[in-house]
Amino acid sequence: MKVHLKALGCRLNEAELERWSGDFLAAGHHIAAEAHEADVVVLNTCAVTTEAGSKSRRLMNRLYRQNPAARLVVSGCYATLQQDEVARSLGVDLVVPNAAKDRLPAQVMDAFSMPVMPALASEPGESGLFMRGRHRAFIKIQDGCRYRCTFCIVTVARGAERSRSPADIISEINRLYAQGIREIVLAGVHVGGYGSDLEADSSLYALVSVILKETDMPRIRFASVEPWDLPDKFFGLFASPRLMPHMHLPIQSGSDSVLRRMARRCKTGEFARLVQQARAEIAGFNVTTDIIVGFPGETAAEWEQTLAFVAQTGFGHLHIFAYSPREGTKAARLPDPVPERVKKQRSRQLHALGEQLKQAWLQAQLGQTMDVLLEHPLIQDGRRFYTGYTPNYCRVLVSPQHGMPDGSNLENTVVSVQLQALGEDGVLLGECL
Helix, strand or coil, rough: EEEEEEEEECHHHHHHHHHHHHHHHHHEEEECHHHCCCCCEEEEEECCCCCHHHHHHHEEEEEHHHHHHHHHHHHHHEHHCHHHHHCCCCEEEEEECCHHHHHHHHHHHHHHCCCCHHCCCCCCCHHHHHEEEEEEEEEEEECCCCCCCCCCCCCHHHHCCEECCCCHHHHHHHHHHHHHCCEEEECCCHHHCCCCCCCCCCCCCHHHHHHHHCCCCCCCCCCCCCCHHCCCCCCHHHCCEECCCCEECCCCCHHHHHHHCCCCCCCHHHHHHHHHCCCCCCCEEEEEEEEECCCEEECCCHHHHHHHHHHHHHCCEEEEECCCCCCCCCHCCCCCCCHHHHHHHHHHHHHHHHHHHHHHHHHCCCCEEEEEEEEEEEEECCCEEEEEEECCCCEEECCCCCCCCCCCCCCEEEECCCCCCCCCCCEEEEEEE
C-alpha cells in the first residue's frame, strides 16, 4: 500500500511524520510523494491560530478532492480540538487525536486491514526522509507542556508533558546517521522542559550532552526553546562545533506588562541578558524570535516598548503573528481587544523593522567562510547550483568550485563556502572553496 504523509504547522508535526513514515516502511508499505498516488493519505493538522485551523480544514478538503478514492486519516491539534467536526467532514475515514497519535500507523493498518509485504521485500532500515525530499531530520524528544500561556491553545490540544527516553532518542539519531542524515532538529511542544516527567537529573542539557557523547551526528539544531528553560551553563554546550550557533527563543512581546498578561515566565531584562551571554560565548550566534502583535489591552506605549526592545536586541529574523482570539484560552476573555486596523498598522511597522534587522544581520555575514549543508540542486544559466543553510541558519545559494564538473553531485554534503554577496529575498550568495 502507498501512504502519503502531510503536515501543517510546527516542526513537531514534521517530526511525527518522520516516525510514522518509518513505522509504515518497517511494516512493508511505501511512502507516496504525492496525494494522488496514495491509497492512504495522512494529514497532521495545526490549530495554533484561528487561521491555522482554517488552513487545516481547507487542506483536508483539498486532499480529498485530489484523491477521493484514498482513505483520509486526520490527526494533530485541530483534529483533537474539533474531533467531532473533523470526523463528519467529507472524505475523512479516521480521526486520531493527539493522545493516540504515537500509535497512528498501527491504528491505520488495523482500521483498513492493510496487508503488508514480507519483511524481506523492503529495504532494512529504509528511511522515508529521502523519499520525501528531505535533507534534515526532525527528532521528537517530547510532547505536551506544563505551562499555560494565556494565548496558547496547543497546551490544551497536546496535554501533559511526556518525554521520550534518552536511549530511544539516541537509537533514532544513530539510525538516521547510518542512513545518511547529517543534520537533526530536536523538536517538541516544550523542548526546554524535556525530562520533567523522567528521573530527577533529566533535562535538555543532560540530553544534549548524551547526544554529543553517544552519536556522531555532525549537525544538531533546536526547534523553538522557551528562554526561561535554559540554565546558565547551557551555552557551554556550544563549545562543540556540532551544535549549530542558532536558537529560536520566543519572547512574544517587548513589554513586561504585556508579558504578564500573557503569563510568560520571562521578562525583557532576563531575555536580554540571555542573548548577551549567548553572543559573548558563541561566535556568530543567531537569535530569532516570535512576536505577537495586538495582544488584548496592548497600548500605544506598550507597543513602542516592543519596537524598542526588538531594535535593541537585533534579531536575525522575526516570526510575526497578529493576535487572534482562540476559544478555550484565557486571553480570549481578556478585555480591551485591539482594533484590526491598529493590528495591521503595527504589523507593518514590525515587518519593516524586522526586514531592516535581517538585512543588517545578513550583511554582517559577507566575507566569512562557513560550512554549509547542500540541499536541493538547481540549474541556472546552464550551471548547477545548490541551496543550503549556514550553521547560524542563513539560507545560501551556492555555486560549485571553479573547475568542478557541473555533473558533480554535492547534494547532502557539507562543504566550505565563502559568502560573497546578498541576493534577492534575503538569500546569501556563496561559492564552494
